[in-house]
Amino acid sequence: MTFALPAAYRFAAVAAGIKPSVNKLDVSLVVSDVPAVAAGVYTTNKVFAAPVALDRSLTPGEGFRAVVMNSGNANACTGERGLSDAKEMARLAAATCGAEPNQALVLSTGVIGVFIPMDRVAAGIQAAAAKLESSQEMLVAAAQGMMTTDTVHKLAGRSIELSFGPVRVLGMAKGAAMIAPNMGTMLGLVLTDAPLSPSLGQDLLSAAVVDTFNCIRVDGHMSTNDTVLLLANGAALSQGSAKQNGQSLTGSDLAAFRTALHEVCAELAKAIPADGEGATHLVTIDVTGCRTRADAHKIAKSVAESPLVKTALAGADPNWGRIVSAVGYAGVDFDPLDLELTLNGYLLYRRGAPVPFDAAVVSKSIRDNRDTSIVLEQTAGAAAVRFWTTDLTAEYVRLNADYTT
Amino acid sequence: MTFALPAAYRFAAVAAGIKPSVNKLDVSLVVSDVPAVAAGVYTTNKVFAAPVALDRSLTPGEGFRAVVMNSGNANACTGERGLSDAKEMARLAAATCGAEPNQALVLSTGVIGVFIPMDRVAAGIQAAAAKLESSQEMLVAAAQGMMTTDTVHKLAGRSIELSFGPVRVLGMAKGAAMIAPNMGTMLGLVLTDAPLSPSLGQDLLSAAVVDTFNCIRVDGHMSTNDTVLLLANGAALSQGSAKQNGQSLTGSDLAAFRTALHEVCAELAKAIPADGEGATHLVTIDVTGCRTRADAHKIAKSVAESPLVKTALAGADPNWGRIVSAVGYAGVDFDPLDLELTLNGYLLYRRGAPVPFDAAVVSKSIRDNRDTSIVLEQTAGAAAVRFWTTDLTAEYVRLNADYTT
Numbered sequence: 001m002t003f004a005l006p007a008a009y010r011f012a013a014v015a016a017g018i019k020p021s022v023n024k025l026d027v028s029l030v031v032s033d034v035p036a037v038a039a040g041v042y043t044t045n046k047v048f049a050a051p052v053a054l055d056r057s058l059t060p061g062e063g064f065r066a067v068v069m070n071s072g073n074a075n076a077c078t079g080e081r082g083l084s085d086a087k088e089m090a091r092l093a094a095a096t097c098g099a100e101p102n103q104a105l106v107l108s109t110g111v112i113g114v115f116i117p118m119d120r121v122a123a124g125i126q127a128a129a130a131k132l133e134s135s136q137e138m139l140v141a142a143a144q145g146m147m148t149t150d151t152v153h154k155l156a157g158r159s160i161e162l163s164f165g166p167v168r169v170l171g172m173a174k175g176a177a178m179i180a181p182n183m184g185t186m187l188g189l190v191l192t193d194a195p196l197s198p199s200l201g202q203d204l205l206s207a208a209v210v211d212t213f214n215c216i217r218v219d220g221h222m223s224t225n226d227t228v229l230l231l232a233n234g235a236a237l238s239q240g241s242a243k244q245n246g247q248s249l250t251g252s253d254l255a256a257f258r259t260a261l262h263e264v265c266a267e268l269a270k271a272i273p274a275d276g277e278g279a280t281h282l283v284t285i286d287v288t289g290c291r292t293r294a295d296a297h298k299i300a301k302s303v304a305e306s307p308l309v310k311t312a313l314a315g316a317d318p319n320w321g322r323i324v325s326a327v328g329y330a331g332v333d334f335d336p337l338d339l340e341l342t343l344n345g346y347l348l349y350r351r352g353a354p355v356p357f358d359a360a361v362v363s364k365s366i367r368d369n370r371d372t373s374i375v376l377e378q379t380a381g382a383a384a385v386r387f388w389t390t391d392l393t394a395e396y397v398r399l400n401a402d403y404t405t
Numbered sequence: 406m407t408f409a410l411p412a413a414y415r416f417a418a419v420a421a422g423i424k425p426s427v428n429k430l431d432v433s434l435v436v437s438d439v440p441a442v443a444a445g446v447y448t449t450n451k452v453f454a455a456p457v458a459l460d461r462s463l464t465p466g467e468g469f470r471a472v473v474m475n476s477g478n479a480n481a482c483t484g485e486r487g488l489s490d491a492k493e494m495a496r497l498a499a500a501t502c503g504a505e506p507n508q509a510l511v512l513s514t515g516v517i518g519v520f521i522p523m524d525r526v527a528a529g530i531q532a533a534a535a536k537l538e539s540s541q542e543m544l545v546a547a548a549q550g551m552m553t554t555d556t557v558h559k560l561a562g563r564s565i566e567l568s569f570g571p572v573r574v575l576g577m578a579k580g581a582a583m584i585a586p587n588m589g590t591m592l593g594l595v596l597t598d599a600p601l602s603p604s605l606g607q608d609l610l611s612a613a614v615v616d617t618f619n620c621i622r623v624d625g626h627m628s629t630n631d632t633v634l635l636l637a638n639g640a641a642l643s644q645g646s647a648k649q650n651g652q653s654l655t656g657s658d659l660a661a662f663r664t665a666l667h668e669v670c671a672e673l674a675k676a677i678p679a680d681g682e683g684a685t686h687l688v689t690i691d692v693t694g695c696r697t698r699a700d701a702h703k704i705a706k707s708v709a710e711s712p713l714v715k716t717a718l719a720g721a722d723p724n725w726g727r728i729v730s731a732v733g734y735a736g737v738d739f740d741p742l743d744l745e746l747t748l749n750g751y752l753l754y755r756r757g758a759p760v761p762f763d764a765a766v767v768s769k770s771i772r773d774n775r776d777t778s779i780v781l782e783q784t785a786g787a788a789a790v791r792f793w794t795t796d797l798t799a800e801y802v803r804l805n806a807d808y809t810t
Contacts, residue, residue, distance in 0.1 A: 044734070045730060045733035045734045046732075046733040046734070046737075046738070046739060046741055047729050047730050047732065047733030047734075047741045047744075048733070048741075074726070076726065076730070077726055077729055077730075077754065077757065077758065077759060078758060078759070079756075079757045079758030080757075080758075081758070082758075111724075111726065112724075112726025112727070112729070112730060113725060113726040113729070113754070113759045114759070115759075222730070222733070222734035223730065224726075224730045224733060307712065307797075307801075307805070308805055311801075311802050311805035311806040312805065312806065314802065314806040315805070315806030317806065319516075319517075320518060321479070321481065321482055321516065321517025321518040321629075322517070324452050324482055324517070324518070325450060325452050325481070325482075325517060325627070325628065325629045327451075327452065328450035328451040328452030328453070328627070328629060329449070329450045329451070329627035332451070333451070334451060336451055336452045336453075339452075349482065349518070351484075352482065352484045353482065353483060353484030353485075353486070353487075354482060354483070354484075354518045354519070354520075392712075392802060392806075393802060393806070394799035394802045394803060394806075396712075396716075396802075397716050397719065397797060397798060397799045397801075397802055398799060400712070400713055400716035400717065400720070401716040401717065401719040401720030401722065401797075401798070401799075
């Protein structure tokens with residue numbers, strides 16, 4: 001698969017030895033050849049990593065030239081030294097393109113509570129700078145450099161035709177565990193050559209995250225490092241950068257861009273539980289007919305986080321009582337008689353009582369399909385949410401119980 | 406181990422064929438020979454089982470003569486028919502001692518969403534009635550009859566000397582998964598021959614549950630059936646039942662009883678995660694120095710429910726970043742610099758930064774001890790909570806992923 005590359009961005013990644021495994025890409029560099037507007041959405045964890053502190057202090061804003069990313073070390077719970085390391089990473093990344101320290105952003109993921117090896121990081125950034133190019137190969141490398149236990153890199157892109165010409169929206173993300181974004185460790189970076197003001201960029205990104213990255217769960221453990229960044233360099237305008245022209249999208253251009261951004265975020269978000277650690281099912285949960293979106297979100301989250309629901313799905317067990325009871329403790333005030341559950345198209349529960357069904361048939365449907373659908377319908381209102389999660393397998397436990405320190 | 410039996414209670418259990426396995430005890434009967442006061446604390450799940458609906462409508466109250474318990478079927482999500490089945494169970498149990506239907510209470514646990522086989526239940530109650538006696542053997546049988554995936558039966562007792570003579574407090578409980586009481590499926594039955602009024606019985610039980618059964622987690626999935634009942638028949642008074650005399654504990658008698666009740670509830674509560682499905686560690690989490698008890702409870706719950714913390718403990722991995730980050734997303738407003746983490750006596754994290762420690766030594770300490778201690782200290786206030794939970798092993802997943810329907 002090839003992606004339309006947004007204009008005036010270059011990519012690179014190197015194996016800098018931050019990950020314990022030999023020759024794994026772990027430092028990625030993205031440079032915008034012209035100054036870009038940047039917006040960010042971050043973890044709401046009270047214990048947040050140094051790069052989160054740094055990026056949050058700079059976004060939304062403009063004039064950005066570089067994003068440096070590393071895997072293998074989260075630079076979280078590392079105190080003052082961690083923050084100064086993150087700032088040094090930004091300074092080194094900015095210097096590769098002649099920019100100032102506050103013109104670069106930092107994304108880190110990996111082990112918590114270990115100081116990041118700055119000598120390796122610095123050498124990695126230098127080596128990456130020498131490889132920067134606008135190519136499919138280096139785009140994929142950059143997406144691979146942010147992977148931890150991910151088994152596949154995650155890229156999504158859209159190309160749209162606006163009034164002034166074509167615009168590209170290209171996103172990369174990582175994440176396979178510690179996934180409970182509100183914003184999980186998930187990292188995302190969305191690049192566009194559209195022109196956006198900082199405030200519009202922030203509004204668009206914040207809105208897109210609500211229904212995408214904030215609607216996924218692997219294990220319900222919220223990370224210290226979750227970050228999604230949007231860079232918009234305006235290079236799609238023939239006149240040059242958005243900053244120079246003070247231009248920003250409006251009208252039908254804005255509507256088309258919003259849709260493309262939402263689609264890219266949704267595709268990346270869904271790719272995370274699809275690659276969830278040990279997962280054998282990607283589960284889509286649709287909750288409809290609630291009084292408020294907050295109610296629908298609580299119900300979906302409660303089902304998505306239940307180990308009993310997740311193990312049942314792993315075992316292809318249509319044990320719907322676990323799903324209905326997870327709805328019951330979601331913290332939403334509702335009438336238990338006003339609830340209908342459909343699993344992979346089979347109606348299992350309606351108005352407080354079981355519906356006769358062929359357990360063997362439903363079990364086979366779960367076993368034979370990696371994609372699983374849970375639909376929970378109420379009639380209390382019009383609010384709805386779509387959520388994506390995984391099953392819970394012995395492999396997830398094995399991956400996370402292995403002694404790693 | 407033998408338990409002091411409270412006066413005027415008799416016990417029995419039989420294998421009635423409700424569980425699929427042959428000759429497993431699954432119907433238990435407890436009879437008080439004199440009318441007893443009863444109090445109850447129930448699941449807060451909006452989807453609650455028929456026996457919960459029935460017992461909740463009757464407690465607190467007086468005049469109770471019998472409690473019938475079954476395992477193998479939760480009688481939950483079974484609609485109107487389920488409620489009428491629960492009422493019929495109460496009627497049959499009451500009839501064994503010549504009492505009225507509303508003088509008996511019902512506890513059920515097992516699979517959700519399947520109608521309970523009333524013919525087997527009815528035959529079981531009859532058979533149990535013929536075996537009722539005040540003996541250690543039948544007490545143990547009654548505690549076994551309420552077991553589902555429990556590997557051991559759970560009994561705890563205290564005998565205290567009050568102003569008028571000796572009083573006994575004896576509790577039984579079950580639970581190994583679907584454990585997130587607020588009230589998780591845990592069932593508990595505490596019997597005493599002390600005299601209590603219904604309102605005092607309810608106040609004492611409600612208070613005891615807060616720091617005991619509500620402070621345990623196995624998997625964070627709240628059951629539809631959680632119930633703790635307290636029966637007090639006053640038979641320790643030489644004059645006869647509490648009801649006849651209108652007497653209730655006061656002063657130093659009340660204080661001594663409150664302590665004994667709390668100890669019995671705490672011992673039973675802790676026995677549940679100790680027997681958690683697949684668990685290889687019983688984890689005690691002490692959270693201290695919080696502004697409010699609610700804050701301390703949220704932090705303990707967040708750590709206790711994190712699959713990443715639980716799998717790390719299963720693997721003897723002193724991956725303390727997972728613990729600290731779970732504190733961070735507990736939903737409590739606190740200063741991350743005001744947090745200290747001690748694991749099995751080893752200080753690992755202090756004031757926002759790692760503390761050097763020997764990972765091999767801490768790992769060995771986790772591996773060699775089934776009991777694990779996590780202490781999280783803040784200095785924001787004086788509130789504290791003690792919480793008990795399990796690790797998360799591949800065996801838990803296996804037990805719950807096996808196709809059972």
